[in-house]
Amino acid sequence: xxxxxxxxxxxxxxxxxxxxxxxxxxxxxxxxxxxxxxxxxxxxxxxxxxxxxxxxxxxxxxxxxxxxxxxxxxxxxxxxxxxxxxxxxxxxxxxxxxxxxxxxxxxxxxxxxxxxxxxxxxxxxxxxxxxxxxxxxxxxxxxxxxxxxxxxxxxxxxxxxxxxxxxxxxxxxxxxxxxxxxxxxxxxxxxxxxxxxxxxxxxxxxxxxxxxxxxxxxxxxxxxxxxxxxxxxxxxxxxxxxxxxxxxxxxxxxxxxxxx
Amino acid sequence: xxxxxxxxxxxxxxxxxxxxxxxxxxxxxxxxxxxxxxxxxxxxxxxxxxxxxxxxxxxxxxxxxxxxxxxxxxxxxxxxxxxxxxxxxxxxxxxxxxxxxxxxxxxxxxxxxxxxxxxxxxxxxxxxxxxxxxxxxxxxxxxxxxxxxxxxxxxxxxxxxxxxxxxxxxxxxxxxxxxxxxxxxxxxxxxxxxxxxxxxxxxxxxxxxxxxxxxxxxxxxxxxxxxxxxxxxxxxxxxxxxxxxxxxxxxxxxxxxxxxxxxxxxxxxxxxxxxxxxxxxxxxxxxxxxxxxxxxxxxxxxxxxxxxxxxxxxxxxxxxxxxxxxxxxxxxxxxxxxxxxxxxxxxxxxxxxxxxxxxxxxxxxxxxxxxxxxxxxxxxxxxxxxxxxxxxxxxxxxxxxxxxxxxxxxxxxxxxxxx
Amino acid sequence: xxxxxxxxxxxxxxxxxxxxxxxxxxxxxxxxxxxxxxxxxxxxxxxxxxxxxxxxxxxxxxxxxxxxxxxxxxxxxxxxxxxxxxxxxxxxxxxxxxxxxxxxxxxxxxxxxxxxxxxxxxxxxxxxxxxxxxxxxxxxxxxxxxxxxxxxxxxxxxxxxxxxxxxxxxxxx
Numbered sequence: 036x037x038x039x040x041x042x043x044x045x046x047x048x049x050x051x052x053x054x055x056x057x058x059x060x061x062x063x064x065x066x067x068x069x070x071x072x073x074x075x076x077x078x079x080x081x082x083x084x085x086x087x088x089x090x091x092x093x094x095x096x097x098x099x100x101x102x103x104x105x106x107x108x109x110x111x112x113x114x115x116x117x118x119x120x121x122x123x124x125x126x127x128x129x130x131x132x133x134x135x136x137x138x139x140x141x142x143x144x145x146x147x148x149x150x151x152x153x154x155x156x157x158x159x160x161x162x163x164x165x166x167x168x169x170x171x172x173x174x175x176x177x178x179x180x181x182x183x184x185x186x187x188x189x190x191x192x193x194x195x196x197x198x199x200x201x202x203x204x205x206x207x208x209x210x211x212x213x214x215x216x217x218x219x220x221x222x223x224x225x226x227x228x229x230x231x232x233x234x235x236x237x238x239x240x241x242x243x244x245x246x247x248x249x250x251x252x253x254x255x256x257x258x259x260x261x262x263x264x265x266x267x268x269x270x271x272x273x274x275x276x277x278x279x280x281x282x283x284x285x286x287x288x289x290x291x292x293x294x295x
Numbered sequence: 296x297x298x299x300x301x302x303x304x305x306x307x308x309x310x311x312x313x314x315x316x317x318x319x320x321x322x323x324x325x326x327x328x329x330x331x332x333x334x335x336x337x338x339x340x341x342x343x344x345x346x347x348x349x350x351x352x353x354x355x356x357x358x359x360x361x362x363x364x365x366x367x368x369x370x371x372x373x374x375x376x377x378x379x380x381x382x383x384x385x386x387x388x389x390x391x392x393x394x395x396x397x398x399x400x401x402x403x404x405x406x407x408x409x410x411x412x413x414x415x416x417x418x419x420x421x422x423x424x425x426x427x428x429x430x431x432x433x434x435x436x437x438x439x440x441x442x443x444x445x446x447x448x449x450x451x452x453x454x455x456x457x458x459x460x461x462x463x464x465x466x467x468x469x470x471x472x473x474x475x476x477x478x479x480x481x482x483x484x485x486x487x488x489x490x491x492x493x494x495x496x497x498x499x500x501x502x503x504x505x506x507x508x509x510x511x512x513x514x515x516x517x518x519x520x521x522x523x524x525x526x527x528x529x530x531x532x533x534x535x536x537x538x539x540x541x542x543x544x545x546x547x548x549x550x551x552x553x554x555x556x557x558x559x560x561x562x563x564x565x566x567x568x569x570x571x572x573x574x575x576x577x578x579x580x581x582x583x584x585x586x587x588x589x590x591x592x593x594x595x596x597x598x599x600x601x602x603x604x605x606x607x608x609x610x611x612x613x614x615x616x617x618x619x620x621x622x623x624x625x626x627x628x629x630x631x632x633x634x635x636x637x638x639x640x641x642x643x644x645x646x647x648x649x650x651x652x653x654x655x656x657x658x659x660x661x662x663x664x665x666x667x668x669x670x671x672x673x674x675x676x677x678x679x680x681x682x683x684x685x686x687x688x689x690x691x692x693x694x695x696x697x698x699x700x701x702x703x704x705x706x707x708x709x710x711x712x713x714x
Numbered sequence: 715x716x717x718x719x720x721x722x723x724x725x726x727x728x729x730x731x732x733x734x735x736x737x738x739x740x741x742x743x744x745x746x747x748x749x750x751x752x753x754x755x756x757x758x759x760x761x762x763x764x765x766x767x768x769x770x771x772x773x774x775x776x777x778x779x780x781x782x783x784x785x786x787x788x789x790x791x792x793x794x795x796x797x798x799x800x801x802x803x804x805x806x807x808x809x810x811x812x813x814x815x816x817x818x819x820x821x822x823x824x825x826x827x828x829x830x831x832x833x834x835x836x837x838x839x840x841x842x843x844x845x846x847x848x849x850x851x852x853x854x855x856x857x858x859x860x861x862x863x864x865x866x867x868x869x870x871x872x873x874x875x876x877x878x879x880x881x882x883x884x885x886x887x
């Protein structure tokens with residue numbers, strides 16, 4: 036009989052270990068950051084989000100779109116939480132194409148909070164051609180679209196190195212230690228001091244990578260803080276109700292145990 | 296149908312019940328004599344009903360916001376996640392709910408395999424159950440296509456392409472399924488329609504499944520026939536309802552764990568990339584609950600052969616009641632079968648693991664071994680073990696070994712229902 | 715005699731507590747399922763429309779779409795304004811002064827939702843017995859200030875939130 040208990044434990048172990056081994060093929064071990072938003076009660080670092088947005092705006096947005104975000108998201112709870120004035124200013128700083136007007140013409144106007152983030156290119160093909168045949172992916176859900184998530188994005192951003200001896204790279208191709216396949220057509224986007232943080236934080240490559248990854252993690256999962264908060268409440272509720280129902284069950288079943 | 300005639304207490308109730316005996320039905324379900332020795336493996340039927348209703352309710356709500364067009368589907372899902380009030384919650388309940396549904400159905404099926412619940416006179420319950428399982432797999436497959444991510448698109452391409460393996464008519468059938476010359480917008484549209492339909496077919500089959508069950512009554516861990524009602528049974532309400540509620544709550548805790556704290560861990564990151572017909576993902580994999588069949592499919596070098604074996608792996612289950620020749624129902628009293636049961640469980644888990652790996656090298660070898668063993672289990676081992684096995688003595692009744700103290704250690708109460 | 719009583723009370727309390735806590739959960743689940751049908755955040759992000767009215771002659775009007783509904787922007791002549799202001803409030807089913815339906819200093823501009831307050835049809839302009847609008851669905855007549863004068867409609871046509879960005883552009887919403 037005991038043999039089969041071992042079998043059951045063995046099976047449970049397989050089920051637990053199994054998922055971890057799936058996505059880790061062909062990749063260097065990723066760098067791991069102690070993200071503030073991981074864990075049951077994880078939250079985003081508000082300041083890091085705002086700095087990250089600045090990095091996105093000044094460095095990334097010239098090539099990468101974020102088509103599922105609207106400017107008003109920047110002011111909503113759970114995100115960078117810019118003030119209403121700041122959000123209006125950020126939106127107004129871009130020119131949005133609108134129309135057709137009553138003459139049938141398209142026109143441009145300053146952005147409003149309700150507008151979606153402006154894309155640097157009108158469509159995917161234009162973006163691909165302008166970037167050496169490699170489409171800079173839209174970043175709305177990029178963190179969820181890569182195995183390893185935030186750790187992967189961070190690792191790639193700081194993972195630019197000289198290629199190993201003997202490896203020849205085509206022009207426009209760079210070596211990256213953590214990119215799947217190790218070759219990437221984006222040159223290292225973050226250079227020391229490329230952004231001057233408005234809050235005075237020193238803009239090292241690691242700092243910018245951390246901030247922009249935090250921002251991208253929020254962009255992919257804006258509901259995260261509410262999800263964690265609700266989850267804790269739901270678990271506490273379920274555990275409470277389970278205890279009550281368990282005691283009720285014992286009470287009811289005691290009726291037959293007392294009959295003979 | 297039932298032995299007692301229920302008379303409603305109120306005049307209005309009696310008037311209604313005379314015309315449509317719903318109150319009698321409710322009384323039957325309440326009083327339904329259930330073996331009192333059922334263990335927690337028997338709670339998964341109730342859990343599965345909860346899962347089906349959850350998927351239907353969240354699905355109908357999602358359908359109020361989802362757009363089934365290739366150009367808009369992915370964006371509409373993001374719209375649900377970001378803009379619709381509680382949209383993220385309803386979406387994650389639906390996607391993780393599918394996984395929980397299959398987790399429950401596998402435990403439910405493996406309960407039946409261990410305790411011989413598929414054996415006479417419960418063959419039709421078993422067959423209806425398999426039909427439900429088939430519809431579940433079809434519904435889940437089509438549901439996964441709807442977000443129109445890379446895995447949605449390429450998984451649909453791989454599986455629909457299988458039909459082209461059918462000789463003579465294969466290509467035409469595949470084109471007919473697609474409504475186009477590849478997986479495209481027409482395919483998405485019809486998958487949405489059918490994905491909405493199938494759960495209601497499942498609901499109908501579930502009614503038949505429970506109806507068929509209520510004829511002989513539940514099996515039980517000891518596998519013996521019990522007279523009902525008797526001191527071996529308890530009324531379904533409140534004894535079983537409260538126990539099912541407790542089990543369901545434990546299940547919901549695990550469910551909530553996934554929904555709120557790890558909502559994407561059971562999925563694949565590639566499905567957050569929009570479908571691109573020009574770029575194939577490095578490894579196309581279905582959701583975890585389809586992996587064993589995927590492994591069987593890929594273990595055969597011939598395309599048609601792989602299709603035949605994959606479907607064969609499911610269809611062989613239909614004839615299980617006739618393949619298993621043992622006169623003893625429950626594995627509790629079948630020491631040899633019990634060991635083969637656990638080997639079979641490990642085999643299925645291994646096949647699942649291989650389904651997630653690239654179909655090459657040691658993974659392919661093990662997938663082939665697992666596939667061969669899978670069919671060996673049903674075609675050879677079950678019939679032979681059933682005929683040759685020396686089973687343990689079976690108790691006369693559920694209550695009896697408790698009262699008499701029983702000379703046989705295997706009849707002692709603590710053994711009843713323990714695997 | 716005392717003991718069975720006590721046992722019953724404790725058992726009842728446990729069952730009552732279980733049902734109650736369970737009911738709270740069911741209620742908590744119902745709310746998201748209902749609220750998801752309310753306007754989502756994108757709808758709520760008050761969509762505003764800016765209208766260039768520089769080309770509209772006195773006596774003429776234009777219609778624009780705002781939040782899915784038609785908005786009439788009418789530039790009234792002095793005669794029409796005088797006519798609107800000469801009506802006694804007692805004669806109006808929904809008494810309201812014309813001055814209260816326009817912006818200060820912009821009396822010629824009437825900006826209102828072109829939706830009949832009866833059952834929601836779009837009234838026809840320059841029709842009806844009061845020089846204003848006529849709703850063909852059930853025969854409501856509105857005057858040159860968009861107020862109901864005759865017919866089944868209970869209220870004057872609604873004035874939405876709007877402002878003059880400059881003398882040529884009106885922003886609605």
